[in-house]
Amino acid sequence: MKTFLKPLTSEEESYYLQEYKQGNLEAKNILIERNLRLVAHIVKKYQGAPEEMDDLISIGTIGLIKAIHTFDAQKASRLSTYAARCIDNELLMLLRSKKKSNREVSLYDPIGTDKEGNEISLLDIIETEPVDVVKNYSLKQDIARLYQLLPKVLTTREREIIKLRYGLYGEQELTQREIAKRLNISRSYVSRIEKNAILKLRSFFPSS
Incomplete structure (x- = not known):
């Protein structure tokens, strides 16, 4: 059973919200x-859902972070009241999207291998290592965000090559040469597009 820290008092909550609004990231944490x-x-409430509890908590934490970012003390007396709706909405959106696609890969599933033959996942793309469960929520937020960014940030061609290169969404993992042959373009062009796509994604995850 995971033990969580005690909730903030009303006074503490007001103080840290004000600090966060002034740019204090430690207050946000x-x-x-x-x-x-x-x-x-x-x-x-969602324990019957097929998703792992850690994944559900990470998605719920995204809702919490959105609530902290958009909370307006003039419209709601306590952050927890407002955050509860945001968390619930985030979880509902996840479950609805799962119904539309049963081919969603796990956040930690291998998506390819490196030059030494070691399996790599999307964790490696954002160049971050997992930590303990509580601190891992921020990391999982980044991973979930990465999934959201794939269709929004990349062009159709970039998205196609990333999916084929790393075997995402049920696609067979292919080498750059195999992708080039399938798309009737040069291998060097495939390599250039792949690197550019990963650079685009990494730009949303600056090193701390």
Whole structure:
């Protein structure tokens, strides 16, 4: 059973929200960590869902972070009241999208191999290593965001090559040469598009 930190008092919450609005990122982290109990509580409603609990909590945490970012004290008395709706909405969107596609790959499934033959996942693309469960929520937020960015940031050609190159969404993993042959373009062009696509994605995940 995961133990979460105690919720903030009303006074503490107001203080850290004000600090965050002024650009204090540590205040944002405190607001997240001290509201994870709320995320876990709401996630319990979805325990019958096929997704792993850690994944559900990570998606719920995305809703929490959105709530912290958009919270307006003049429209809601407490962050928790507003955040509960945002968390619930984020989980509902996930479950609805799952119904539309059963071919979604796991956040941690291998998507290819490196030059030494070691399996790599999307974790490697954003060049981050997982940490303990509580601190891993921020990482999982980045991974979930990466999935959302794929169709929004990449061109149709870039998306096609990334899917084929790393075997995403049920596609067979292909080498650059095989992709070039299939698309009737040069291997060097495939390599250039692949590198450009990954650079685009990495630009959304600056090193801390």
